[in-house]
Amino acid sequence: xxxxxxxxRITTRPELTATRVLVLTTYGWTPTSWKHCRGxxxxxxxxxGFLLKVALPSDLLTAIRVVADGDALLDPKVTRxxxxxxxxxxxxxxxxxxxxxxxxxxxxxxREVLVTVAPGLSNAEIASLLTVSYATAKTHVxxxxxxxxxxxxxxxxxxxxxxxAVVARDE
Numbered sequence: 001x002x003x004x005x006x007x008x009r010i011t012t013r014p015e016l017t018a019t020r021v022l023v024l025t026t027y028g029w030t031p032t033s034w035k036h037c038r039g040x041x042x043x044x045x046x047x048x049g050f051l052l053k054v055a056l057p058s059d060l061l062t063a064i065r066v067v068a069d070g071d072a073l074l075d076p077k078v079t080r081x082x083x084x085x086x087x088x089x090x091x092x093x094x095x096x097x098x099x100x101x102x103x104x105x106x107x108x109x110x111r112e113v114l115v116t117v118a119p120g121l122s123n124a125e126i127a128s129l130l131t132v133s134y135a136t137a138k139t140h141v142x143x144x145x146x147x148x149x150x151x152x153x154x155x156x157x158x159x160x161x162x163x164x165a166v167v168a169r170d171e
Contacts, residue, residue, distance in 0.1 A: 003023060003042075004041055004042060004045050005045075007021045007023065007042060007045040007046055007047050008045040008046060010046070011045065011046025011047075011151065012046065020048040020049075020067045020068055020070065020152075021042075021046060021047045021048060021049070021067075022047070022048065022049040022050075022051060022063055022064060022067045022073070023042040023047045023049065023050045023051070024051055024052070024053050024055075024060075025050070025051075025052060025053060026052075026053050043154045043155055043158055044155070044158070046151055047154070048067045048070075048071070048072050048073070048151070048152045048154055049063055049066065049067040049072060049073040049074070049154070050073070050074050050075060050078060050154075051063050051073065051074075051075045052075045052077065052078075055075065070152065071122075071152070071153060072152045072153035072154030072155075072157070073154075074154065074157075103148075103159075105147060106144070106147060106148075109130075109140060110140060110143060110144055110147070112130060113126060113130070113137070113140040113141060113144060114144055114156065114160050115160075116129055116130065117141060117144065117153055117156050117157065117160070118156075118157050118160045120153075120157075123137045123138045123141060124137070126140075126141070141153070141156075144156055
């Protein structure tokens with residue numbers, strides 16, 4: 001089996017729910033490597049991280065720690081291009097497969113939190129930005145994960161991106 005199938009099998013086994021998968025790829029950023037080749041499929045399969053194999057050893061160790069702690073990580077080159085792609089997308093036309101019903105069930109505060117999760121803010125940063133406690137920010141993120149059926153922050157970011165829940169703000 002390939003890495004995607006292994007990821008899917010690992011992340012769907014009840015006895016392995018605490019297991020996190022970090023995908024390493026030889027592909028640099030291209031629309032093919034993310035959308036068709038592995039990136040988005042890896043995250044949909046349950047991967048908590050996606051890193052290019054050219055990453056420095058120190059970055060690989062950091063990625064392993066981030067994913068092991070239950071957070072999500074995308075290679076900075078991938079993140080940069082995803083943001084650029086997102087900004088070019090017409091926010092009035094979310095994809096047909098978008099879970100708009102799920103997003104419609106979010107409270108106003110949960111939508112605010114989703115907007116802060118998308119660019120990768122930590123719970124502490126979300127708490128500071130929204131002027132709530134760390135525990136409250138963490139609870140909001142947990143509610144988003146549950147309501148949207150996402151395994152981790154990476155899947156939240158993908159859902160927010162695909163459904164146009166996050167729109168660029170004018171600075």
